[in-house]
Amino acid sequence: MGWKSKVALGSVGVLAVLAGVVVVRTATFRAPAQPGQVPLAAARPFDAARAAEHLGQAIRFQTVSHQDAAQNDLSQWDALHAWLQATYPAAHKAMTREVVGGHALIYTWTGSDPSLPPLVLMAHQDVVPVTSGTEKDWKHPPFGGVIAEGAVWGRGAIDDKGSLIGLFEAVEGLAAGGFVPKRTVIIASGHDEEVGGAGARAVAATLKARGVKAWFVLDEGMVVVENHPVTKGPAAIIATAEKxxxxxxxxxxxxxxxxxxxxxxxxxxxxxxxxxxxxxxxxxxxxxxxxxxxxxxxxxxxxxxxxxxxxxxxxxxxxxxxxxxxxxxxxxxxxxxxxxxxxxxxxxxxxxxxxxxxxxxxxxxxxxxxxxxxxxxxxxxxxxxxxxxxDRPPNEPSAVSSTTSDAWKTLAALAGDESSAPVAPGLMIAASDSRFMSPIADDIYRFQPIRLSMDGTKMIHGTNEHMTLANLEEMVRFYQRLVETAGR
Incomplete structure (x- = not known):
């Protein structure tokens, strides 16, 4: 046998081995970062129509963060704070309320077992401006909070008053129903996320000074993508890091x-x-x-x-x-x-x-x-x-949170149960207030429990931002189940 034949046979052998390795690895492949088998709290009934009305009312407070802070109307934040207290009496009776860094809020629902690390849930109060001249392009006034066509319309409906109202609706229902958490729950709400997050920095500094080390932090970020390009269907993406x-x-x-x-x-x-x-x-x-x-x-x-x-x-x-x-x-x-x-x-x-x-x-x-x-x-x-x-001091990329911890398993299990979709970690390419929470938590996740198509995400910071009533219901239910699962 000539040397060329030997080389050819050798090449065939190498390719056969490679093919065999590929086939075996494919057949035995198991997806990483899968949800755990976690006992989840059941959903409680709530008034979805009232939640929609409350989101519409919250949108009407024009808590607009301008690049020039002198343009901000701080009375709008004061009015929003007063409205939260009046609208959610059971939540305010159950939680202590603090204002730090100007208008950032810290709510603490003290658990019965101080040995359990607290759960920190985040949602910011401010919104971006509506681009001058585009008001006429909105189906409904951008600060009208109109409920129409199966949705609540207005700036901040998704980013991020939807989350803020979802959290308060969930806690209000739990507190009114007599639930008392074993694990402390903290709601942290910055007032200027859209222009740098000084409020969130103040929140983090306050919690760090108290020695808080959270079980995990959850903030806005990724969503259930209805038409994910990998699955060609829905997929719940939980960001484990941000750029x-x-x-x-x-x-x-x-x-x-x-x-x-x-x-x-x-x-x-x-x-x-x-x-x-x-x-x-x-x-x-x-x-x-x-x-x-x-x-x-x-x-x-x-x-x-x-x-x-x-x-x-x-x-x-x-x-x-x-x-x-x-x-x-x-x-x-x-x-x-x-x-x-x-x-x-x-x-x-x-x-x-x-x-x-x-x-x-x-x-x-x-x-x-x-x-x-x-x-x-x-x-x-x-x-x-x-x-x-x-231009200003850079923000370095966040650390990457665990996809094997109990925190991940709990969050991913709930996301999968609510969405009936596969769950995966992801990278948030924008920035959130949660980036300042690294001193108080090793695991920080970014996920809004709502469904959006790839095109649907374009309305965030854009024209005709709206939260569908179905998404709002899913959000309230998700937060209620998360707080109850974590706190029992």
Whole structure:
């Protein structure tokens, strides 16, 4: 037998072994991060119509957080606080109420067993502004809180007054029904999540000073995606981490002058080269972390090809990355993103600027840091005469919470029971107040128990935001069952 034949036979043998390994691993593949067998509290009856009325009323308080804090009407927060006290008397009788950091709220429902670590549930009070000129595009006034077409309409219906009202409706029903938790339950509500979260920082500092170490923290974040691209059906995604947030200012100093006699390189041309260089050197995509865990957890519900690839990431990770990155949202799960968003040059079209500046927004994936971002930007721009500065101190990515702890098993079991959908961890590519809670909890999860399609998520911060009555009912029921399950 010639050497070519031996090589061919050897190659066939290697391929046979590889095929065998792939087949065995696929056949024995078990999805990670599955819900535990947890005894869950049953749902209690409640007045869903009254809950909808209450959400509509809450929307009418225009607790709008502007970038310029001087524009905020703080009387709206005061009015919301007074309304909560009047609307939920049983909850306020059962819980102690504190105001910290200006208008952030801490409610504590003290449990009968102080040895149990508390459960911390979060929902923020503020909302983003309605873009000027778009009011006419809303089906119903953005701060009308109108109940129509099977939904409650208005800014904050989902983000995040829906969660706030859902929590209070759940606690009100439990307290009025005589339930007393064994585990302490804390409701933490920041007042300025949309502009940085100083209120949540104050909440975290207060709880840390008291030595609180929570069982887990639950805040807004992911949802039950009705048409998840992996399962082609519903999937409940619970974020186990969120990306960091940083904005880098890149400035090109220049001599300035009259536009009739421009130099070979102006501040604008130098800045343009720098921005293109930075954007042209993206962070590599990696099949690891919560984004990869999500795909692996959902693989048993996916096509046979995808299941095979998820079971053999050692061989197929490049294919998985390519498939995941087909959409911008999918790509964002796998790496730190770079987004040039703002530019500043000359105040007049015939004047050369003395400096030109770009703002580049980064969402930093777990495993990367703001130091990595800065180093990569400097390497990309090389010898270009530009300077770098953070627009404000960066927020580093959060730690990744457990998918094997009792906390995860309880939360995932309830999410699966309520949604009748597979449950998976995921990565939140936006930011929430929960990022400040790491000093008081190892496990921090981000999940709203509502159903939204992929397109439906676009209304958050957009036009015609609304909470369906079905989603509101599911949210109240979920929080009631979670508090009762955790607290008994």
């Amino acid at each position: 960091g947030y940083a904005t880098l200012k890149v400035t090109a100093p220049a001599a300035g002058g009259h536009s009739s006699t421009p130099p070979e390189q102006t501040g604008v041309t130098t800045l343009s080269k720098a921005v293109l260089a930075i954007a042209g050197k993206p962070f590599p995509m990696k099949f690891e972390g919560p984004g990869a865990q999500m795909l692996q957890a959902l693989a048993p519900e996916a096509s046979p090809t995808l299941k095979m690839a998820a079971a053999n990431t050692w061989l197929f990770s490049p294919l998985l990355i390519k498939e995941t990155a087909r959409s911008p949202a999918g790509a964002a799960m796998l790496h730190t993103t770079i987004a040039p968003t703002m530019l500043k040059g000359s105040p007049k079209e015939n004047v050369l600027p003395q400096d030109a500046t770009a703002w580049i927004n980064y969402r930093i994936a777990p495993g990367d840091t703001s130091a990595d971002v800065l180093a990569r930007a400097k390497a990309a721009t090389g010898d270009l005469p530009v300077t770098f500065a953070w």
